[in-house]
Amino acid sequence: MAIPLAFARDRRATRAMAVAxxxxxxxxxxxxxxxxDNALPVSLTGSTGDPVRGxxxxxxxxxxxxxxCHSGPFPEERFQGDLAPDLGGVGGRLSExxxxxxxxxxxxxxxxxxxxxxxxxxxxxxxxxxxQGKPILTAAQIEDVVSxxxxxxx
Amino acid sequence: MSAFGHQRLAxxxxxxxxxxxxxxxxxxELPAPERxxxxxxMSRETRAMQDDDTANPGMLWVKDGEALWNTKAGEASLAxxxxxxxxxxxxxxxxxxxxxxxxxxxxxxTLEQRINICRTGQQKAPAFALxxxxxxxxxxxxxxxxRGLPIEVVIDEHGKPFFEAGREIFYxxxxxxxxxxAECHEDHWDxxxxxxxxxxxxxxxxxxxxxxxxxxGSLERRLRNCLAGTRxxxxxxxxxxxxxLELFLMWRARGMKIETPAVRP
Numbered sequence: 228m229a230i231p232l233a234f235a236r237d238r239r240a241t242r243a244m245a246v247a248x249x250x251x252x253x254x255x256x257x258x259x260x261x262x263x264d265n266a267l268p269v270s271l272t273g274s275t276g277d278p279v280r281g282x283x284x285x286x287x288x289x290x291x292x293x294x295x296c297h298s299g300p301f302p303e304e305r306f307q308g309d310l311a312p313d314l315g316g317v318g319g320r321l322s323e324x325x326x327x328x329x330x331x332x333x334x335x336x337x338x339x340x341x342x343x344x345x346x347x348x349x350x351x352x353x354x355x356x357x358x359q360g361k362p363i364l365t366a367a368q369i370e371d372v373v374s375x376x377x378x379x380x381x
Numbered sequence: 382m383s384a385f386g387h388q389r390l391a392x393x394x395x396x397x398x399x400x401x402x403x404x405x406x407x408x409x410e411l412p413a414p415e416r417x418x419x420x421x422x423m424s425r426e427t428r429a430m431q432d433d434d435t436a437n438p439g440m441l442w443v444k445d446g447e448a449l450w451n452t453k454a455g456e457a458s459l460a461x462x463x464x465x466x467x468x469x470x471x472x473x474x475x476x477x478x479x480x481x482x483x484x485x486x487x488x489x490x491t492l493e494q495r496i497n498i499c500r501t502g503q504q505k506a507p508a509f510a511l512x513x514x515x516x517x518x519x520x521x522x523x524x525x526x527x528r529g530l531p532i533e534v535v536i537d538e539h540g541k542p543f544f545e546a547g548r549e550i551f552y553x554x555x556x557x558x559x560x561x562x563a564e565c566h567e568d569h570w571d572x573x574x575x576x577x578x579x580x581x582x583x584x585x586x587x588x589x590x591x592x593x594x595x596x597x598g599s600l601e602r603r604l605r606n607c608l609a610g611t612r613x614x615x616x617x618x619x620x621x622x623x624x625x626l627e628l629f630l631m632w633r634a635r636g637m638k639i640e641t642p643a644v645r646p
C-alpha cells in the first residue's frame with residue numbers, strides 16, 4: 228500500500244501510518260485476532276489525544292464535518308444531521324480501538340458506509356486540488372477525536 | 382505469520398471484497414409517484430415567496446430577460462423576437478426539453494448553450510458569459526414560459542451515450558469525502574444534512590433564486606456547490622460532463638412540473 232504523499236514529509240506520521248496499515252492487514256476479515264475484532268488498538272501517533280481539542284474538531288463543520296451527518300450531546304450546536312447514529316454514549320458502546328478504526332476507515336466494517344474514511348487517501352476519485360493526497364484529519368486530530376468520543380458515556 | 386499465510390489471507394480478503402461489492406444492491410431510480418421537488422421540502426414562507434410573482438426575486442431576472450429578448454443585437458442587428466416572435470407562444474415548453482441534441486455539435490447542449498448558439502450564429506454577437514447576468518436573465522425568461530409544464534427530455538440513440546455518461550457520474554463515489562450524488566439524493570433524501578433537507582435533486586426550477594446565494598443561479602452552479610461540498614474537483618460551466626449529468630437529472634425528473642424561476646433556501 229502506497230504511503231500518501233502528505234505523510235512522506237512527516238517521518239513520525241509515516242511510521243504511524245505503516246503501523247496502522249500493518250494492523251489493518253492483521254485484522255482484515257479472515258484473520259482471527261484474539262478478542263477485539265475490527266479494532267485498531269494502537270495510537271496513530273504513539274500518544275494519547277486531547278479530548279478538549281477533539282470536541283472542537285467534532286463540532287467544527289469545516290474540520291470534523293461530523294455534525295453534517297451525526298447528532299450528539301452538543302446543546303450549543305443548532306443544526307445537526309440525521310444521516311447517522313447519534314454519537315451520545317458511543318464511548319460506552321465502542322472501545323478505543325473500535326472507535327479508532329471507525330475514524331481511520333469505517334468502510335473496513337461496513338463496505339457500503341457513507342461515512343468518509345478520515346485517514347485514507349487511496350481509492351478516491353477526482354479529489355479537489357487542495358485536498359489531494361491528504362487525509363480528512365491528521366493522525367493527531369484522529370487521536371484527539373478518539374479521546375473525546377471515549378468521554379461520551381452518558 | 383508465514384508468507385503463505387499472508388498470501389492466503391490476501392486472497393481471502395480479495396474474495397470477500399468482491400463478494401461484498403457484488404452483493405451490494407445498486408441504488409435504484411425513484412418511481413414517479415415518489416418523485417418530489419425541492420419545493421416540497423421548503424418552509425411555508427419560502428414556498429410563499431416562490432408562489433407569489435411580486436415576492437419572487439427571480440422575477441427581476443425574468444423581466445430583464447424579456448427586455449433582452451426584444452433587443453436587437455450583433456452585426457445582424459436582430460432581436461430574438463425577430464426570429465421567434467412572442468416568447469409566450471414560441472418558447473412554451475422549450476425549457477422542459479433541455480438539454481437537447483444539437484445536430485451540428487452532435488451532442489446535447491443546455492438551454493444556456495442553445496441561447497449562445499443563436500447569439501453567435503444568428504445575431505452575430507459575442508456569446509454571453511456562462512453564469513453571467515444576461516444569460517441567466519434570458520434563460521429565466523425562457524424557463525418561465527414552461528412553468529407548470531412537465532419535463533420531457535428525449536433520450537434517443539444519439540443521446541444515449543451522453544445520458545449513460547451522466548448516469549455514471551451520478552452513481553460514482555467521488556471527492557475526499559467519497560460520496561456519490563445517489564448516496565445523498567437517492568438513499569437519504571428524507572434526511573437532514575446538518576439541519577438542511579437533502580432533497581431528491583430534481584432540477585425542476587432552474588435557473589432559480591437561492592436565499593443562500595442572494596441571487597439567481599443555474600443548475601450547474603448548484604452542482605458545483607454539491608461537488609465542492611464533497612471536496613470533489615468541480616467541472617467548468619458548460620463542460621460536457623455537466624451537460625451529461627444535467628441530461629440524466631432532467632430525465633430522472635421527467636414528468637415533474639417546471640417551476641422556473643423557483644426559490645430555494
